Amino acid sequence: MNAPQQPNLLSIRNVGKHFGGLHVLQDVSFEVPAGSIYGLIGPNGAGKTTVFNLITGLLTPSAGQIDFQGQSLIGLEPHRITHQGIARTFQNIRIFKEMDLLENVMVGMHDHLNYGGFGIFFNSPACRAAEKKARERALELLSWVGLDHKADMLADNLSYGDQRKLEFARALATEPKLLLLDEPVAGMNPSEKTILMEEINNIRNRGYGVFMIEHDMRFVMGLCDRIAVLNFGRIIAEGTPDEVRNNPDVIEAYLGKEDE
Amino acid sequence: MLEQQLLNALTLGSVYALFALGFTLVFGVLAVINLSHGAVFMVGSYAALAMVSHLNAPLWVAMLGAMVVSGTIGLLVDVLVLKPLRARNAPHLIPMIATIGVGIMLTSAAQGLFGAEVLRFPEDVMPAGEFMVGDVHVRALEIAIVAIAFLLMAVLFTILKRTQLGRALRAIAESPKAAYLLGINVEGLFHITSFVAAALGGIAGVLIGLNFNAITPFMGQPMLHKGIAVIILGGMGDIRGALIGGLFLGFAEVISKAYLSSQMGDAVAFGLLFLILLVRPSGLFGRKLERKA
């Protein structure tokens, strides 16, 4: 990226979130540059998924600012935030079980299908063309994750690892500029992880930004350009994988104090 | 005159509360909206009538009999319909739809057995006696109704708050899985709750049947609607809410009928219900619909 004036893709500044007296996040700040792979790690319960929920509009921050490409996301409804170009996958996979794979991915294209009631009712050429293009694109995305041969299968019948891949493809269907991945490789075997690692790199090279939460250290360290570490709702470290790996606060957060 | 209307409101409201209690018990413990509750209310009324007319039983025996009959139906519904649906982990709306079917079947059966005309309790069975307290005309019947309703509610409250059984029920209301892991016999308690809730509905039916001296197969439907209004008002799954909501609805209805118009009285329950749902769906005391597994 060569334009110094260009704002970072995602800018989180002094964000806090509390539920009644319970402070889940406090003074969280970091920046996700465009075209990078950014990681958020931390022990369980640190508040990582809450960060995602705040970004995608499912929750409103109690304090602080969240900007995407210079625009504030605060107060926007989730579907508008997706419209701005942010897509996400879930820790506990939320695919549409009663639809087949192709339909699942095509749901992601909802925003980009520009036809209305008339087009639908009269099966206009524009509508037909849009649907055809969408179907082709969906198949293409499924092929990126190696699921195109199962396009007509019911999503409920997929294995766990395949369901994760489907969710990934579906998120890509929204044509996001930033992809939020919540534990994308949980429950996958090593070969599946390697494939996904490669695919995420490809995604980045195609111009998408990636922001992921993960527990698999090797995955995160091997893939991310920069990493932020969250513990008890606060950022305790931020930097390149090497910087983070050697940070004593981080080591302590994960391994606990010596006498424990 | 106001005092007279207040007495009417108290009588009506206490039975509404009793009915709503059964309804909300099932919701709180089984997480099911049992729309056959109106029908067991009606069945209770007919059961008491049948015992009094054909078995020459004294009224208090008939009341107990009505509770047993209604309770048994509630239990059967749980065992035959709700339990298989639980085993299947059916989403919330499915059991509700099934109970709609049960309610319709019971109403139809009652109509077939007893006909659609309005039936009445025999004269000699009703508590006679009336007297004046100041300017208010009080019937012994009304005193009996209020007394019975409040007695039953007091018993229920005591059980829930102070006994092991009550604690177990409250644990299930929080989380059936956790209760199960604590060694609580969750299925058994589901059955007991269904029985008790329906029994309360049944006795409410007898009391209303006595109060208005009219029994028809269709009396359950409007009562069900009022029950829904009460628990939405007071909060679904909340016992206090059912009591306060019931009294409040009784009051609102009686006052509307007396000072506005008779037809408005019917609409009041629904109007209130609608408004509350829009403004504060959880009611005065209620908690959210989804509970932890």
Place this chain on the structure above:
Amino acid sequence: MEWFNDFWSTYSTLVFSVGVHALLALSIWLTLSCGLLSLANAAFMGVGAYVSALLTLHLEWSFGSVLLAGGIAPTLVALIIGAPVLRLSGVYLAMATLAFGEVVRITVLNLEITGGPEGLNGIPLATEGWHIALILAVTVYGLARLRRSKVGRAFEAIKEDEVAARLMGINVDRYKLLAFSLGAFIAGVAGALNAHFTFFISPREYGFENAVDILTMAVLGGTSSLIGPMLGSSILTLLPELLRSLQDFRSLVNGAVLVLVVLFLPKGLWESRRIRAFFKRLKGGQA
């Protein structure tokens, strides 16, 4: 042709009823396909019936306009109450629509203009078979097109997982309102059609029992495809006729059907996947 004329004079009302009920079952199918359990469709039908009947009786509008008005009136109502009501989920929504339905019924029961409890009499016979057939065909076609479009996928997504649907860029609130209002429109038109061949309408036809009737038809037939509601409504309209002696037990049958279907055939009679699998096995057996 003789036998046809005889058949028609005896059974035309029944055939018309099947058509109207099919429309109603489709209207509730539409809301169910979006995950909404709305018990208001009988009330919407009533609004359509009364508005259209009153327009015919007092203002003598043409049948076509009256039908359109019968559809638009409940749609406007749906749009007004939809925004707040649709924020409620699941059971609360069912309760709210039930309450709304009763409010409508009681209002109609008490208004002078609607004839109060005696209803409206002497509505001219205007509905003909081809009206119902045409409207039903157009409705089925329209809903089928909708299902295959982004709107249909959006509905399905909302039904399965509202949160995930929002994150796919779907404006959930707007789509719920669409399903709700479109359902109201269809129910209203059905009501208008019905009013103009039964001569007479009364508040009693549009209450809770009727809402449950409609729900039963959809549940029995199955909600996974458009065929389900049509199948369910046909069966539940024709069955009491075929079994004349059971006429009095119509309610009992309804109730029993609801319970049995929910317990044993949760996806209804016509479940497309099961049927497709069945045919596949059949073909496989013959190979």
